[in-house]
Amino acid sequence: MTTLIEAPPTDADGLLPSKKKRTGGGLGQYILIRFLLIFPTILILVTMVFFLMRITGDPITAALGGRLPPEQLAERITAAGYDRPILVQYFEYLGQLITGNFGTTLSDNRQVTEMLVTYGSATLELTINALIVALLVGIPLGMVAAHRRDKAPDAVLRIFAILCYATPVFFSGLLFKLTFSVWLGWLPVAGRARTSSELQLTSLQAPTGIYWLDAIRSGNTAALSDVLAHAVLPALALGLLTAGIFLRLVRTNVIGTLGKDYVEAGRSRGVSEFRLVTKHAYKPALIPIITVMGLQIAVLLGGAVLTETTFEWKGLGFQLATYLTARDFVAVQGIVVLLAVIVAVTNFIVDIVAALIDPRVRY
Amino acid sequence: MSSDPITTYKDPRASWFGRLPVVSHFNKSVGLQRGMLVTGLLLTAIFLLTAIFAPLIAPYGFSQISDADGGFPAQQAPGGKHLWGTTVGGYDVFSRVVWGAQTAIMVIVVAVVMSIFIGVILGLVSGYIGGWLDRILVVIADAVYAFPSLLVAIVMAIVISGGRSSLWGGIVAAAISITVVFIPQYFRVIRAETIRLKAEPFVESAKVVGASNVRIMSRHIFKNATRTLPLIFTLNASEAILTLAGLGFLGFGIEPTSAAEWGFDLNKALADTTSGIWWTGVFPGLAIVLTVLGLTLVGESINDLNDPRLRGRKKAAAGKADRIPPRARRQRSNQK
Numbered sequence: 001m002t003t004l005i006e007a008p009p010t011d012a013d014g015l016l017p018s019k020k021k022r023t024g025g026g027l028g029q030y031i032l033i034r035f036l037l038i039f040p041t042i043l044i045l046v047t048m049v050f051f052l053m054r055i056t057g058d059p060i061t062a063a064l065g066g067r068l069p070p071e072q073l074a075e076r077i078t079a080a081g082y083d084r085p086i087l088v089q090y091f092e093y094l095g096q097l098i099t100g101n102f103g104t105t106l107s108d109n110r111q112v113t114e115m116l117v118t119y120g121s122a123t124l125e126l127t128i129n130a131l132i133v134a135l136l137v138g139i140p141l142g143m144v145a146a147h148r149r150d151k152a153p154d155a156v157l158r159i160f161a162i163l164c165y166a167t168p169v170f171f172s173g174l175l176f177k178l179t180f181s182v183w184l185g186w187l188p189v190a191g192r193a194r195t196s197s198e199l200q201l202t203s204l205q206a207p208t209g210i211y212w213l214d215a216i217r218s219g220n221t222a223a224l225s226d227v228l229a230h231a232v233l234p235a236l237a238l239g240l241l242t243a244g245i246f247l248r249l250v251r252t253n254v255i256g257t258l259g260k261d262y263v264e265a266g267r268s269r270g271v272s273e274f275r276l277v278t279k280h281a282y283k284p285a286l287i288p289i290i291t292v293m294g295l296q297i298a299v300l301l302g303g304a305v306l307t308e309t310t311f312e313w314k315g316l317g318f319q320l321a322t323y324l325t326a327r328d329f330v331a332v333q334g335i336v337v338l339l340a341v342i343v344a345v346t347n348f349i350v351d352i353v354a355a356l357i358d359p360r361v362r363y
Numbered sequence: 364m365s366s367d368p369i370t371t372y373k374d375p376r377a378s379w380f381g382r383l384p385v386v387s388h389f390n391k392s393v394g395l396q397r398g399m400l401v402t403g404l405l406l407t408a409i410f411l412l413t414a415i416f417a418p419l420i421a422p423y424g425f426s427q428i429s430d431a432d433g434g435f436p437a438q439q440a441p442g443g444k445h446l447w448g449t450t451v452g453g454y455d456v457f458s459r460v461v462w463g464a465q466t467a468i469m470v471i472v473v474a475v476v477m478s479i480f481i482g483v484i485l486g487l488v489s490g491y492i493g494g495w496l497d498r499i500l501v502v503i504a505d506a507v508y509a510f511p512s513l514l515v516a517i518v519m520a521i522v523i524s525g526g527r528s529s530l531w532g533g534i535v536a537a538a539i540s541i542t543v544v545f546i547p548q549y550f551r552v553i554r555a556e557t558i559r560l561k562a563e564p565f566v567e568s569a570k571v572v573g574a575s576n577v578r579i580m581s582r583h584i585f586k587n588a589t590r591t592l593p594l595i596f597t598l599n600a601s602e603a604i605l606t607l608a609g610l611g612f613l614g615f616g617i618e619p620t621s622a623a624e625w626g627f628d629l630n631k632a633l634a635d636t637t638s639g640i641w642w643t644g645v646f647p648g649l650a651i652v653l654t655v656l657g658l659t660l661v662g663e664s665i666n667d668l669n670d671p672r673l674r675g676r677k678k679a680a681a682g683k684a685d686r687i688p689p690r691a692r693r694q695r696s697n698q699k
Contacts, residue, residue, distance in 0.1 A: 044506040052522045155395050162663065166655035168605055170612050170629055171648035177636050178644075189637055295509075302511030306609055310633060321613050324517065332521070336514055343509055 027355065034351050038344045045340040046097065049333055050090055058082035059106060059329040102334040107326040112334035115319065120338070122192060122315035125210040126238065126307065127300050129231050133239025134246055134296070139289075141243075142250025147277045149255055157247060164244025169303045173237040173310035180233060188230050190312040238307045242296045249292055253285030260284075287357055294350025298343050388668045400664035406657025414464040423455045425462035425623035441642050448642040450631060456642055460650050462623035466534065467654065471603045473538035474545065475596060481542070482549025483592075487580050489550070490557030501554070504547035512602075513609050516540035520615045534617065537610055541603045552595060560584045594669065597662030601655040608651050625651050 053059075060077050068076075077083055081092075096103065102112035145157040181189040192211060212231065215224035257263065258281045266280050267273075305317030312318065316335050323331040389400060413420060441448040447456040489500045507515060519540035560566060561584070569579050611617070611626025625647040632644030 040502060041506045041509070044503055045510060048507075049518055052518055055522050150395065158399075162656060162659050163652070166601070166659055167652050168608050168612070168626075168629075168648070170609075170626075170633070171644070171651060174629065174633060174636055174644045174648060178639075178641050182636060182639050298509060298511045302513040302609075305511075305513060306612060309613065320517075324521075325614060329521065332517075336518060339514060340510060343511070347509055 138246025
């Protein structure tokens, strides 16, 4: 992304005299340019997805072809407007997207927008849980590995990090299910909650859709423990995938900062090794972690599709897999577009946070 | 030995063997790093050999459900005639895991070769020509790069095959899906290198001599810009396996009758877990993990060894390293 920001449009004014002005307006300008860049990104992805999906033919033939006689099929294609020129359809689709209308699914005749809201919260919950696991596992272990560099703990942790990356979420999920649900019987096999607590939580006033948040808000401890028991394994499976990346990142960056002079100065003043690693070396190492966290959102969302299918977690990814099997490409397109928007917006937020923390990023 | 240290040092440039990417890295490595590299190479070698000799290793075909003695039993525990048991459909798990290596390697080779080819050309052209073409390509590549790779692969799989396919159709579809994910990565690396090299004196002088743009790109820049490719290749090969398995797991892989695919087998194994049947899922899963682990270890080691800051400090091999004079040692670490 950063390569795009090299030339702000106001450069024509001349570089030298405006030196003072630029330091004053730098951040505001940076945020504005960065914000405006979201739109081409989303537009490119929407355009690509739209045209790629249409290369295969119209969605109705894909979903119902072979199951309906050709005359009825043609009738429905005309009714939905799929026989018009593709550019007309494209601009109509863009217009609909701006007003928040994603169309109607073909397989179960629902509003795509409504479907996205219902299942989006489940995916959000899973992603948040996984991110918590990833940070809780990755950051402390990364600091340990950096502190014990090239010793046995470092070697073990680095192998662990690569293993985290090398294990597909559906395989770690399968292993977790086998161990903790089937053999030990500690945790439930699949789903987000028992039907009873699911009913209690969805009948709340203005539910957030994030079950543990709803359970805490309503003070329902039985439902909370049930929800948490269901959440552990999916969050672990998805969280470990990114935990390895955080671990390595923290390790490399802390090793980098541990060699700096100010750390040496702290050591000579008698600051404890623990404090040196956790305070002095760790904080400057945080900036790349925030940047990578933004990229990890994309990885987490991709992983969520697989995790949700593994654990029958009824979120966007689970629905995506279901709609893919049903060849319902209107719904698939809706989900993909929503995820594109989420990724673009997250990257924007991450870039802004990084700029706020580190002035050098702003150029 | 005891004479002038410079004469005992053998320049690795002398032999082509010592200059091969992996061999030169092996010579540079010490201690833990060497251990990781060797482990990675071993796992990768096992994977390659399994893939090549799959017809000899596998006792049965990947879609075979009966032999001369009659049909295979369903969901039989490991042991006896079926080393790793059988699936619910009566397939032999061991045979399918072995054949799966062959599918995986075909997809990796097709995918990585295609994405290197396209990505390198686009990166060279974009970086060398610059201007609006460069801008547009960068925006597109960034947009695709930021997007979850699995979703890009899913969309491509829909486009290419509508999701269902035969052996070669499935392999090509999976490979193209993965290619689209990888092109931006090669594009970025090569473009950045091209922009750097464009300003180098030797490119300038080639221009002065009158070399055409195509010749400068293909001779002068390409050869210098590709030194990072072995690293991206190994890392991408492992990612390609994960993407292929992910596609297969979502039901977008290759039909079980046309080829064996680890992700697809894991999807089918998911239903078995609740009844405590572990062998249908654990073995294909382990195959994925070990293969990816092997490739990643090789890639990681090459990466660390290329970067002097990350390279293991040589004190572990003090006796050996001391014999090399500082100048020659610097020379050695400069060439990659």
